[in-house]
Amino acid sequence: DSGVTQTPKHLITATGQRVTLRCSPRSGDLSVYWYQQSLDQGLQFLIQYYNGEERAKGNILERFSAQQFPDLHSELNLSSLELGDSALYFCASSTVSGRPQFFGPGTRLTVL
């Protein structure tokens, strides 16, 4: 158990819909990262937050947005969903940038 929690574990929705994925980092970690992993693919970095502020952006689509709240939990919002958005979405946390990242169990999103 990494100490990072993600909800929900599974999500099945239809094209065009909007969903919110939630992540709670390990106690004491200020950085939160979001990743997308499609079937048998590598990790695609989406976005990083540090203590409530956006720190780095990766290959995040305009239809996706995220935020980190004062209690340090983070949410990833995915809108106008397409079939190609079906993937595992991981959240990871670390103390600061450059330190080891600890991953949550992931949310499996299926868009039908």
Place this chain on the structure above:
Amino acid sequence: QQPVQSPQAVILREGEDAVINCSSSKALYSVHWYRQKHGEAPVFLMILLKGGEQKGHEKISASFNEKKQQSSLYLTASQLSYSGTYFCGTEISTGNNRKLIWGLGTSLAVNP
């Protein structure tokens, strides 16, 4: 920017050794190694900082050649539990921030 991992895949018999390489075209602050088992979250193995250090964890060790911007992961006397996909993450500078860029992974299968 993405580091290149080699080989893409390797199949071993239990007890054999393997080396996984990670090469970057950018100057690196550090290299991270993670292992992901099928359907699970990536798990942190080790981090190597500038200075050419070598770290070890049981029979898994790694080296970091800062001048060549390369890191190698050494798995000796492999066990069945070593099976999975190994990712390297290379920490690079992005202006006034640092970012971890992930390789595409090396799939390792250890057979009895």
